[in-house]
Amino acid sequence: MKIRPIPNILLNLYSSIFTLQSALHVLDSTAMKFRAVKGTYDILPSNLAKDVYEDQNRWHYVYEVVNRVLGHAGVKELTTPVLEQAEVFVKSVGESSDIVVQKEMYTLQDAGGRLLALRPEFTGGVMRAFIEHGLHVQPMPVKLWNRGPIFRAEVQPQRGRFRQFHQVNCEIIGLDNPATDAEAITLLYNVLSELGLKNMVVKLGSVGDPQDRVAYNQYLRETLEHAKLSETSRERLKLNPMRVLDSKDKSDQEIVKVLKKPLEFLNTEARAHFDAVQKYLSDWEIPVEVDDSIVRGLDYYRRTAFEVHHNSIGAQSALCGGGRYDGLIESLGGSKTPGVGWAFGVERVLDAMQQDGVTVAESSKPILYFVALDDEAVSETMKASFALRNYHHIQHGYTARKPGKGLQEADRSGATYAALRGKVERENQSYQVKNLRSGEQVEVKENELKNFLERSTKGEE
Ligand code: HAM
Numbered sequence: 001m002k003i004r005p006i007p008n009i010l011l012n013l014y015s016s017i018f019t020l021q022s023a024l025h026v027l028d029s030t031a032m033k034f035r036a037v038k039g040t041y042d043i044l045p046s047n048l049a050k051d052v053y054e055d056q057n058r059w060h061y062v063y064e065v066v067n068r069v070l071g072h073a074g075v076k077e078l079t080t081p082v083l084e085q086a087e088v089f090v091k092s093v094g095e096s097s098d099i100v101v102q103k104e105m106y107t108l109q110d111a112g113g114r115l116l117a118l119r120p121e122f123t124g125g126v127m128r129a130f131i132e133h134g135l136h137v138q139p140m141p142v143k144l145w146n147r148g149p150i151f152r153a154e155v156q157p158q159r160g161r162f163r164q165f166h167q168v169n170c171e172i173i174g175l176d177n178p179a180t181d182a183e184a185i186t187l188l189y190n191v192l193s194e195l196g197l198k199n200m201v202v203k204l205g206s207v208g209d210p211q212d213r214v215a216y217n218q219y220l221r222e223t224l225e226h227a228k229l230s231e232t233s234r235e236r237l238k239l240n241p242m243r244v245l246d247s248k249d250k251s252d253q254e255i256v257k258v259l260k261k262p263l264e265f266l267n268t269e270a271r272a273h274f275d276a277v278q279k280y281l282s283d284w285e286i287p288v289e290v291d292d293s294i295v296r297g298l299d300y301y302r303r304t305a306f307e308v309h310h311n312s313i314g315a316q317s318a319l320c321g322g323g324r325y326d327g328l329i330e331s332l333g334g335s336k337t338p339g340v341g342w343a344f345g346v347e348r349v350l351d352a353m354q355q356d357g358v359t360v361a362e363s364s365k366p367i368l369y370f371v372a373l374d375d376e377a378v379s380e381t382m383k384a385s386f387a388l389r390n391y392h393h394i395q396h397g398y399t400a401r402k403p404g405k406g407l408q409e410a411d412r413s414g415a416t417y418a419a420l421r422g423k424v425e426r427e428n429q430s431y432q433v434k435n436l437r438s439g440e441q442v443e444v445k446e447n448e449l450k451n452f453l454e455r456s457t458k459g460e461e
Helices: 007-033 055-070 086-093 123-132 180-193 211-223 232-237 241-245 250-257 267-282 346-355 375-389 403-412 421-430 446-457
Strands: 083-085 107-109 117-120 140-152 165-171 200-206 302-311 318-324 339-343 367-370 394-395 415-420 430-435 439-447
Touching: 055 140, 055 180, 055 346, 083 123, 086 123, 123 140, 123 339, 140 375, 165 180, 180 200, 180 267, 180 302, 180 318, 180 339, 200 267, 211 232, 211 241, 232 241, 232 394, 241 250, 302 446, 318 346, 339 346, 339 375, 339 446, 367 375, 367 403, 367 430, 367 446, 375 394, 375 415, 375 421, 375 446, 394 446, 403 415, 415 421, 415 446, 421 430, 421 439, 430 446, 439 446
Parallel strands: 367 394, 367 415
Antiparallel strands: 083 117, 107 117, 140 165, 165 339, 200 302, 302 318, 318 339, 415 430, 430 439
16 A cells, blocks of 8 residues: 655644644643733723723713813814824824834834834824814814824833823814914813813913924023933933923923923914914913913914813823814825814823712612523513613523522512512512612512613612
8 A cells, every 4th residue: 555645734734733722721820920012901881990091980980071062162082093103193193203202103014014003192193084084174163082092102101101091182173363362272171170170280381383492492402411310301302302391300300490481482373373362361260370381292282272281190290182274284294284283191180080079870780680580580680670671770680590599680670579489479470579778679560670770770669
């Protein structure tokens, strides 16, 4: 008998199966060790949450308030993809922004060799969408808001500084009128106030027009040339001198304290714009503090720049940042269109809400829990449960139980009533309904259950 060699194709297949099996074997032994990636976390059903970030109810509450307050102001929600061409962000946040300089952008190359990025902010993608969908023909201003995950490759992730976090972002596009800057700040203030924040401070400044920034940067380079700055600030002095003002280093702060501030470099028009924004906010009784040295970490800002801080949440005290970005849409290939906007970090706002004692309603508990006392009742109770779910939150067990055990399960579900069904109830076409709070028990006919629950939710049972 002739022995035929095993064809190559089969050898390859065997060897790949073998590799896969050994890989799975390794996976199997380590499977229990998988954890959320550092700097990311899960948002859990509220009853399982150990932290405000994890509490799904709090997220729903934040988004409900945002949707209501911004909705009443005609701000429409826009959802953009998490993935964009990396160039969109390099062009928008700018070559000298922290995001680009500190390599905070997560990028990847697709099969076609295109460089893509997980969005490190919303604004660039929103402006790309504005241009792509020809929104410049809409009546101005176009008001848009966004929510969702944002990615920044933070070197040292910690509380309030994540690699995947979430922003609520808002843009008012199309007008260079200072009333729109003031409206953007007012909307922000109203959203945060409606969320229950009390100890927040809105800081308002101006980074001027491009020529003002050039002059101020020149002044900083000359003045700080021989100063003993930290290494980070030395780097910033080369690439984006204004960012030296944001240094967290104590000795840098001493040096910076005596310097002239960006507000002293505003040209006449930029100054008039800044004064007008303040006047509107004062007319509308929106409390703001003028901060003459606000500088933002993104390059696109012109004139108005603002931040909201909350001192009780520690080092990461900036809840929100924003400002005007005239020139950004042009730089992405659109027509000359001004704009102003802001974004807040939802995690930081959740921390601030907790510090300010904001509580959020618990998620709904079932009004009724069906307990099957024999096998036949399993299907019957589940059918009844599905029908009543059109009106109420209803739960049920999946196997027959003894009454004691069934009632225990009903109680653990948080339900107000337990409805028990066995042979006797089947014959009577009814349920034994027990109020789990008062212990009171009544027999309710099958076709009366809906009315019974209706009356009980109105407080009549
Ligand atoms: P930003 O100042 O870079 O501005 O970010 C806004 C907010 O996002 C911050 O104030 C902070 O609350 C939150 N945040 C930033 N980094 C992190 C992080 N690693 N972990 C947790 N939260 C963080 C922008 O993104 C601009 N696009 C805002 C804007 C919109 N300007 C005009 N329109």
